[in-house]
Amino acid sequence: xxxxxxxxxxxKAVALPRAxxxxxxxxxxxxxxxxxxxxxxxxxxxxxxxxSDFELNRPDAQGATVLLTGxxxxxxxxxxxAVWALAQYGFRVIIAPSFADIFVANCYRNGVLPVRxxxxxxxxxxxxxxxxxxxxxxxxxxxxxxxxxxxxAPFTADPYGRQLLLRGLDEIGRTLLEEDSIAAYERSHT
Amino acid sequence: xxxxxxxxxxxxxxxxxxxxxxxxxxxDLHLVHEVTSPQAFAGLRREGRKVRRPERTVATVDHNVPxxxxxxxxxxxxxxxxxxxxxxxxxxxxxxxxxxxxxGQGIVHVIGPELGVTQPGMVIVCGDSHTSTHGAFGAFxxxxxxxxxxxxxxTQCLVMxxxxxxxxxxxGSRGTGxxxxxxxxxxxxxxxxxxxxxxxIEYTGDAVRALSMEERMTVCNMSIEAGAxxxxxxxxxxxxxxxxxxxxxxxxxxxxRAVERWSRxxxxxxxxxxxxxxxxxxxxGPQVTWGTTPGMVADITxxxxxxxxxxxxxxxxxAARALEYMGLKPGTPLEGIPIDRVFLGSCxxxxxxxxxxxxxxxxxxxxxxxxxxMVVPGSxxxxxxxxxxxxxxxxxxxxxxxxxxxxxxxxxxxxxxLGAGERCAATSNRNFEGRQxxxxxxxxxxxxxxxxAAIQGCLVDVRAW
Numbered sequence: 001x002x003x004x005x006x007x008x009x010x011x012k013a014v015a016l017p018r019a020x021x022x023x024x025x026x027x028x029x030x031x032x033x034x035x036x037x038x039x040x041x042x043x044x045x046x047x048x049x050x051x052s053d054f055e056l057n058r059p060d061a062q063g064a065t066v067l068l069t070g071x072x073x074x075x076x077x078x079x080x081x082a083v084w085a086l087a088q089y090g091f092r093v094i095i096a097p098s099f100a101d102i103f104v105a106n107c108y109r110n111g112v113l114p115v116r117x118x119x120x121x122x123x124x125x126x127x128x129x130x131x132x133x134x135x136x137x138x139x140x141x142x143x144x145x146x147x148x149x150x151x152x153a154p155f156t157a158d159p160y161g162r163q164l165l166l167r168g169l170d171e172i173g174r175t176l177l178e179e180d181s182i183a184a185y186e187r188s189h190t
Numbered sequence: 191x192x193x194x195x196x197x198x199x200x201x202x203x204x205x206x207x208x209x210x211x212x213x214x215x216x217x218d219l220h221l222v223h224e225v226t227s228p229q230a231f232a233g234l235r236r237e238g239r240k241v242r243r244p245e246r247t248v249a250t251v252d253h254n255v256p257x258x259x260x261x262x263x264x265x266x267x268x269x270x271x272x273x274x275x276x277x278x279x280x281x282x283x284x285x286x287x288x289x290x291x292x293x294g295q296g297i298v299h300v301i302g303p304e305l306g307v308t309q310p311g312m313v314i315v316c317g318d319s320h321t322s323t324h325g326a327f328g329a330f331x332x333x334x335x336x337x338x339x340x341x342x343x344x345t346q347c348l349v350m351x352x353x354x355x356x357x358x359x360x361x362g363s364r365g366t367g368x369x370x371x372x373x374x375x376x377x378x379x380x381x382x383x384x385x386x387x388x389x390x391i392e393y394t395g396d397a398v399r400a401l402s403m404e405e406r407m408t409v410c411n412m413s414i415e416a417g418a419x420x421x422x423x424x425x426x427x428x429x430x431x432x433x434x435x436x437x438x439x440x441x442x443x444x445x446x447r448a449v450e451r452w453s454r455x456x457x458x459x460x461x462x463x464x465x466x467x468x469x470x471x472x473x474x475g476p477q478v479t480w481g482t483t484p485g486m487v488a489d490i491t492x493x494x495x496x497x498x499x500x501x502x503x504x505x506x507x508x509a510a511r512a513l514e515y516m517g518l519k520p521g522t523p524l525e526g527i528p529i530d531r532v533f534l535g536s537c538x539x540x541x542x543x544x545x546x547x548x549x550x551x552x553x554x555x556x557x558x559x560x561x562x563x564m565v566v567p568g569s570x571x572x573x574x575x576x577x578x579x580x581x582x583x584x585x586x587x588x589x590x591x592x593x594x595x596x597x598x599x600x601x602x603x604x605x606x607x608l609g610a611g612e613r614c615a616a617t618s619n620r621n622f623e624g625r626q627x628x629x630x631x632x633x634x635x636x637x638x639x640x641x642x643a644a645i646q647g648c649l650v651d652v653r654a655w
Contacts, residue, residue: 018511019504020383020483024622029603033254033268035228035275037336047624070504072384075417075483076622077601078319079226080335098384101419102319105350106335159210160351171337172239175345178214181206182242182347185216 003111005168009092010137011065015129016055021069022076023103027085040081041088066093066136068126071119074103083110093138095145097122108161109171113140115155125151140165192458194355195424196390199330199455203313205347215348218312219329221298222249222285222339224276225603226317230340231279241283242346248307249280250288252297254603257566257593260291269604283343296569296595299323299537303407304571306436310425310452315342320537320619321420322413326406327433328425328455330390333414353419354464356389360397362472367653369547370405371539371617371636373397373469374412375477379487381467386418389465392457393423397471403432404541411538412619415484424456478524478649479621479634481512486621488524490639490651496520515623516631517611524649529613529633532557532644533626534590535566536600536618539637544568544617545576548641549584551655557589558647564591564606566598590644602627615643 031043048054055061067086073096074082083106086094092112097119099107107114115138117125128134128147137146140162145153157165164171175182193201206214220243227249234241241247254269256262264270273290280287288294294301299320302308310328315321317339324331334348342348360373378385391413393406401409406423413421423429430449433439440448475489486509488495497509497520513520518527534540534548545567557563565585567573573595576582582592599606600618608614608630617640621632633649642652 017507019508020485022483022620022622024601024620024625028624028628029601032225032603033266033272035232035272037229037232047628072387072417075383076319076414076620078317078333078335080229080317080337083335098387100384100417101353101387102333102335105338109335109337158351160208160212160349163209171349172233172237172341172344175214175341175347175349178206178345178347181214182216182345185205186346189216 003168006092006111006113006165007141008137008139009065010135011092012063013066013068013125013129013134013136014055014061014064015126016067016069017126019070020072020075023074023079023082024076026074026082027079032079032081037084038088040085044085044089060133065090066095066138067091068122068129069094069096071097073099075100078102080106083107083112087112095122095125104158104161108158108164111165113138113157113165115145117145117153117155121153192461194457194461194463195328195392195422195455196330196355199311199313200352202311208349212349212351215313215350217315217342217346217348218246219307219314220247220342221302221314221316221321222247223253223298223318224251224272225253226336227279227339228272228275229336230343231283233340234343239344241285241343244284246346247285247343248302249276249285250295250298250301251276251290253597253601255290255596256604257596257598257606260594266604293570293574296571297537297540297597299411300541300568300572303327304569306433306439309433309439310429311455315348319414320411322418323407323411323537325410325413325420325422326403327429328422328452330420330422332420354389356386356391356418356465356467357463358391358393358467358469359395360393360469360471361395362397362470363400364397364471365475367476367638368474369636369638370401370408372474372477373471374409375479375484375487375634376474377469378412378416378484379477380469381416383415383483383485384417386413386416389418391416391418391421393421398423399426402543403428404543407541408538412484415619425452476636476639476652478639480516480518480524481509482515482621482623484619484621484634486512490524490649492524494518494520494522494524525651527649529615529643529648530561531608531612531614532561532563532640533599533614533616533618534564534637534640535568535598537568538619539617540566540568540572542572542575544637545572545581548637549581551638551641551652552588552590552645553584555588555645557644561644561647563589563644564593566593567595569595599626601625615640615649
């Protein structure tokens with residue numbers, strides 16, 4: 001799957017200050033029955049969004065593209081549908097103290113950038129976002145999150161994931177270029 | 191240089207070192223199911239790509255299939271479409287499929303070992319997080335997303351950075367009524383649901399060596415619930431005895447050579463792990479979850495914890511939220527919490543030994559009034575075996591429903607779901623909000639504990655039975 005390159009993003013941030021948000025919450029099972037990659041945005045956080053007080057339902061959360069959340073985001077089921085739902089809803093960047101491994105791998109393959117920052121920094125960002133309209137700039141080339149108030153928070157992206165995002169690579173096409181190595185491996189392991 | 195079990199399997203599968211410490215890793219076995227594969231096959235079709243090694247790919251339907259009468263058509267039209275799509279894809283791309291009416295159908299992580307396709311030293315992937323189950327055989331087995339499923343179908347390889355090594359040493363002997371499920375729940379309770387993120391766990395120690403093959407699968411299965419990329423146990427005589435004679439395991443002629451080869455898959459003396467965790471099996475009692483993550487777990491003899499007593503604000507908020515969802519008050523004894531439903535099933539605990547353990551508790555007793563209890567065997571072969579042993583009669587006589595194989599109410603993608611507010615004693619692996627049905631409340635525990643809860647109508651300490 002090829003996505004558009006991701007180099008730098010400026011967008012409105014919304015806070016979802018919860019720990020251990022699992023992929024069952026991000027996209028409940030009843031939406032996994034399709035055979036397409038499209039149409040998941042409206043079902044993002046389906047059960048939670050039924051509550052009018054839910055963070056994403058607030059008027060000032062509309063149009064947000066950066067999600068600020070707690071540790072171990074995306075844990076549980078490997079369902080890539082969770083990332084499809086986040087991306088199709090409009091999120092390009094997720095900032096949290098930590099993420100589940102499979103979720104991170106899925107993000108990088110769908111044009112979504114997971115940014116890991118120290119917990120204290122994330123808490124500060126969450127407080128800022130809860131205080132009203134708050135925009136962040138996420139620069140993947142420089143690996144820095146910044147805002148108009150002087151914030152400058154460096155982060156380290158997974159090197160391979162970073163390349164996938166920066167170049168919008170067709171990962172399969174890239175691996176198929178290694179055909180000789182794969183064939184050689186197969187010859188020596190049968 | 192000394193190597194851990196994981197180091198060895200990893201290094202043997204490197205096809206090519208890419209930049210930045212990333213490796214192209216060869217995949218020996220790719221397991222496929224109906225829910226996370228349709229978009230991958232569609233991608234292949236769109237790009238005109240083939241499945242590189244169809245003979246290393248095995249498919250079944252498990253996640254959304256009904257567990258009632260298999261002679262009837264699937265009534266959920268969308269689910270049926272997904273099952274049909276897998277049939278079409280398997281046919282078109284030349285992949286073996288254990289379909290809905292096949293005697294080999296079952297939960298993908300139950301049928302791999304059952305067939306003997308899961309073997310020591312392999313790299314095994316599947317678009318399902320509980321692929322960690324297969325690590326019980328000394329394989330590096332991990333769950334992947336659909337984009338990676340497509341990548342493996344097309345290239346038979348996976349691109350990833352090497353995770354770190356975490357040794358979990360479990361020593362001592364288990365008390366009566368304490369199962370593999372209790373060991374793994376206790377571990378998750380200790381290190382948390384992100385305690386092993388970025389790591390592959392190797393389970394070592396005499397308490398691990400003492401586990402049967404099926405118990406080892408239960409332990410490795412829930413490694414993902416501790417955040418681990420995979421869980422592994424070095425193969426030994428128990429592993430080889432389990433594999434011998436399986437339909438896809440090496441035959442009599444190659445057997446000796448295979449065992450010699452597999453015996454190399456162990457950590458060297460003095461091999462270094464990045465992290466160590468120790469557990470004393472003798473100090474672990476039957477475990478029950480009280481909250482909405484598998485890490486929110488306690489000994490059955492304890493009480494629902496008070497959120498105020500957790501060390502961090504994040505944990506206090508999460509615990510308070512969990513108790514509200516679960517409808518529980520701090521200080522309530524776990525024993526005696528009334529339940530409405532019982533689910534004996536899932537890739538964690540629906541193998542023959544699990545059903546035997548549950549049947550031993552149930553035999554000659556009746557499910558409590560108002561409790562609805564069901565048994566969903568992990569595979570059609572497990573079901574047939576149980577029927578041969580008349581376990582189905584034990585369950586039915588007690589008032590349990592006896593179903594066909596599938597993931598069923600572990601994730602509630604089919605018709606087997608909890609209603610809002612219903613409380614369930616479950617042998618599955620996740621107690622997330624809404625996991626078993628919107629508003630449903632899940633308590634995870636071992637098969638014997640769930641069976642006892644069914645009879646008593648409430649959470650109960652199976653050791654008192």
